[in-house]
Amino acid sequence: xxxxxxxxxxxxxxxxxxxxxxxxxxxxxxxxxxxxxxxxxxxxxxxxxxxxxxxxxxxxxxxxxxxxxxxxxxxxxxxxxxxxxxxxxxxxxxxxxxxxxxxxxxxxxxxxxxxxxxxxxxxxxxxxxxxxxxxxxxxxxxxxxxxxxxxxxxxxxxxxxxxxxxxxxxxxxxxxxxxxxxxxxxxxxxxxxxxxxxxxxxxxxxxxxxxxxxxxxxxxxxxxxxxxxxxxxxxxxxxxxxxxxxxxxxxxxxxxxxxxxxxxxxxxxxxxxxxxxxxxxxxxxxxxxxxxxxxxxxxxxxxxxxxxxxxxxxxxxxxxxxxxxxxxxxxxxxxxxxxxxxxxxxxxxxxxxxxxxxxxxxxxxxxxxxxxxxxxxxxxxxxxxxxxxxxxxxxxxxxxxxxxxxxxxxxxxxxxxxxxxxxxxxxxxxxxxxxxxxxxxxxxxxxxxxxxxxxxxxxxxxxxxxxxxxxxxxxxxxxxxxxxxxxxxxxxxxxxxxxxxxxxxxxxxxxxxxxxxxxxxxxxxxxxxxxxxxxxxxxx
Amino acid sequence: xxxxxxxxxxxxxxxxxxxxxxxxxxxxxxxxxxxxxxxxxxxxxxxxxxxxxxxxxxxxxxxxxxxxxxxxxxxxxxxxxxxxxxxxxxxxxxxxxxxxxxxxxxxxxxxxxxxxxxxxxxxxxxxxxxxxxxxxxxxxxxxxxxxxxxxxxxxxxxxxxxxxxxxxxxxx
Numbered sequence: 137x138x139x140x141x142x143x144x145x146x147x148x149x150x151x152x153x154x155x156x157x158x159x160x161x162x163x164x165x166x167x168x169x170x171x172x173x174x175x176x177x178x179x180x181x182x183x184x185x186x187x188x189x190x191x192x193x194x195x196x197x198x199x200x201x202x203x204x205x206x207x208x209x210x211x212x213x214x215x216x217x218x219x220x221x222x223x224x225x226x227x228x229x230x231x232x233x234x235x236x237x238x239x240x241x242x243x244x245x246x247x248x249x250x251x252x253x254x255x256x257x258x259x260x261x262x263x264x265x266x267x268x269x270x271x272x273x274x275x276x277x278x279x280x281x282x283x284x285x286x287x288x289x290x291x292x293x294x295x296x297x298x299x300x301x302x303x304x305x306x307x308x309x310x311x312x313x314x315x316x317x318x319x320x321x322x323x324x325x326x327x328x329x330x331x332x333x334x335x336x337x338x339x340x341x342x343x344x345x346x347x348x349x350x351x352x353x354x355x356x357x358x359x360x361x362x363x364x365x366x367x368x369x370x371x372x373x374x375x376x377x378x379x380x381x382x383x384x385x386x387x388x389x390x391x392x393x394x395x396x397x398x399x400x401x402x403x404x405x406x407x408x409x410x411x412x413x414x415x416x417x418x419x420x421x422x423x424x425x426x427x428x429x430x431x432x433x434x435x436x437x438x439x440x441x442x443x444x445x446x447x448x449x450x451x452x453x454x455x456x457x458x459x460x461x462x463x464x465x466x467x468x469x470x471x472x473x474x475x476x477x478x479x480x481x482x483x484x485x486x487x488x489x490x491x492x493x494x495x496x497x498x499x500x501x502x503x504x505x506x507x508x509x510x511x512x513x514x515x516x517x518x519x520x521x522x523x524x525x526x527x528x529x530x531x532x533x534x535x536x537x538x539x540x541x542x543x544x545x546x547x548x549x550x551x552x553x554x555x556x557x558x559x560x561x562x563x564x565x566x567x568x569x570x571x572x573x574x575x576x577x578x579x580x581x582x583x584x585x586x587x588x589x590x591x592x593x594x595x596x597x598x599x600x601x602x603x604x605x606x607x608x609x610x611x612x613x614x615x616x617x618x619x620x621x622x623x624x625x626x627x628x629x630x631x632x633x634x635x636x637x638x639x640x641x642x643x644x645x646x647x648x649x650x651x652x653x654x655x656x657x658x659x660x661x662x663x664x665x666x667x668x669x670x671x672x673x674x675x676x
Numbered sequence: 677x678x679x680x681x682x683x684x685x686x687x688x689x690x691x692x693x694x695x696x697x698x699x700x701x702x703x704x705x706x707x708x709x710x711x712x713x714x715x716x717x718x719x720x721x722x723x724x725x726x727x728x729x730x731x732x733x734x735x736x737x738x739x740x741x742x743x744x745x746x747x748x749x750x751x752x753x754x755x756x757x758x759x760x761x762x763x764x765x766x767x768x769x770x771x772x773x774x775x776x777x778x779x780x781x782x783x784x785x786x787x788x789x790x791x792x793x794x795x796x797x798x799x800x801x802x803x804x805x806x807x808x809x810x811x812x813x814x815x816x817x818x819x820x821x822x823x824x825x826x827x828x829x830x831x832x833x834x835x836x837x838x839x840x841x842x843x844x845x846x847x848x
Contacts, residue, residue: 142831143827143828143831146827146830146831146834147812147827150805150812150827150830152811152812152827177778180778180780181778181779181780181834182806183780184778184779184780184782184784184787185779185787185791185802185806185837186806186807187784188783188784188785188787188788188791189695189699189787189788189791189802189803189806189807190807191695191784191785191788198686198687198690198691199708199712201682201683201686201715201719546721546722550720666720666721
């Protein structure tokens with residue numbers, strides 16, 4: 137009689153032969169000594185394998201338990217953020233993409249999205265201005281920085297600790313070697329007067345300080361000018377930082393202008409970047425073209441510039457007679473738009489009374505015109521009630537956090553999420569923020585789905601309140617460190633306190649609130665998923 | 677449940693998890709990294725873990741899944757098992773077909789070293805079957821191969837092990 141194949145015998149030894157075949161094999165084995173021996177061998181080998189494999193591997197020292205995000209994910213996160221910034225920047229600056237959130241998002245989170253995006257827009261412009269002088273643009277800086285970080289992350293991951301330090305040094309060397317060239321400095325100062333004549337060309341960044349400064353020669357880099365009276369009448373390749381009692385500019389400036397002066401006049405000038413200006417009096421009579429944003433803080437201002445983006449002005453009085461491609465935001469006393477004024481976006485003014493905004497009949501406002509009245513009382517930041525309210529909110533959030541973590545202690549473990557997980561969770565949070573109410577409303581249209589939809593909406597509202605608390609706890613854990621001496625209550629309080637302080641800062645506050653909301657929602661969604669997985673866990 | 681409790685479990689089970697990762701990944705360095713990742717994952721879902729269950733099998737199931745995922749991410753699984761997927765395995769001798777001594781005639785350390793030295797396609801099924809007690813079906817699902825190939829791989833793995841173990845003795 138033929139013996140079954142080794143494969144069949146092996147299946148039998150492993151208990152994987154089906155019952156019918158097993159009976160056939162057993163019948164054969166009962167009178168076949170060779171198969172009996174073979175089965176015995178199989179069994180002995182299986183036992184030996186199980187015993188050997190379950191013998192602990194000798195480990196001399198058990199390493200420290202790491203629950204903090206690993207370095208490579210931190211590097212990856214930084215690289216991703218930088219890459220994202222590059223792409224947004226390219227889209228923004230090169231392709232002229234106008235970024236604006238659809239209005240219905242504001243319906244979901246009133247006021248937050250709009251303000252956050254405006255703040256983002258503003259600070260992106262500021263960042264670009266700070267980095268983008270001459271041949272060194274934000275894109276090039278970030279583009280070379282990204283591969284350097286990724287290279288280090290790669291080496292750190294694959295070469296491990298023994299090669300990490302040389303790799304870091306190598307990356308620094310590479311960074312320095314490939315970094316865009318920085319301009320040299322030309323520093324001049326005098327007690328009385330300094331004149332850079334028209335036939336002089338400064339191929340560096342020029343720093344000049346005197347009682348009276350006159351710059352008529354071209355400067356290829358940045359210009360920093362300080363004096364009682366500063367006059368700039370030349371081409372400037374980079375940014376201009378000018379501080380003077382009396383400041384006069386008639387130039388072609390290839391960067392951004394930061395100007396501070398008691399009296400500021402800008403005429404016949406083109407500015408490729410933004411204009412940040414603070415002074416008592418500001419006026420311009422002849423054409424000024426500004427490609428970026430204008431931020432103006434002055435007592436009295438007369439402005440007739442062509443502004444490529446937005447004008448944000450805070451003045452006692454402003455007479456505007458130029459054009460603005462996007463919005464005009466005004467805060468202060470009186471605003472007058474003359475007959476030539478043209479606003480491509482919205483006019484949003486915050487003044488004491490409606491009569492303070494005078495718009496000439498022929499002035500054009502293509503978007504909406506909104507006038508908000510400043511409450512009569514003083515700034516909310518200077519009232520006791522404001523701080524009391526904030527304190528109460530902080531206390532409420534803290535107590536809610538304690539309750540939340542008491543009811544759902546496993547949420548606490550989400551602080552061990554690393555950078556990569558947090559990014560993914562935040563993306564989930566953003567999706568949940570938008571889709572949950574939409575899905576809930578859709579479900580409500582079905583009869584059986586009405587209670588489910590209402591329950592989902594209620595949970596979503598609770599999650600909206602819980603999300604910043606969860607984000608605060610994560611932040612607190614990240615700051616205090618997730619070690620043996622970890623004090624979760626203190627971490628929660630610290631995280632919430634930091635979030636509340638940041639959220640109270642104008643402009644930045646809205647962005648902080650939005651980020652905390654998305655991050656917190658993401659952590660909650662992630663926790664729900666892990667909870668679900670744990671319920672379905674099958675013991676090995 | 678706090679971190680101190682988890683840390684105690686970590687110390688108690690580090691060796692086992694490291695051993696499993698090393699056997700599955702075949703590299704001490706990868707196993708060290710993987711063990712940390714496994715315990716980090718475990719730490720995050722520790723509160724969901726039902727405490728009346730033993731910690732060891734739970735953390736080892738995470739380790740096993742993590743190692744498989746890691747190999748899949750590195751696209752090694754597909755490459756390793758592509759040669760047997762969808763085709764008939766090489767014929768196996770009907771006799772025991774070897775003069776090599778049986779595996780059980782060697783000590784645990786030698787067997788472990790021989791398992792780690794096995795090619796991935798034999799090592800993974802061996803570890804999953806005889807360390808994690810996974811069924812052929814489970815192994816097939818996790819490795820993305822057909823169930824009947826699992827038996828073939830295990831049988832061939834035994835033959836390789838006998839051969840490797842006896843070669844080592846011969847070299848000595």
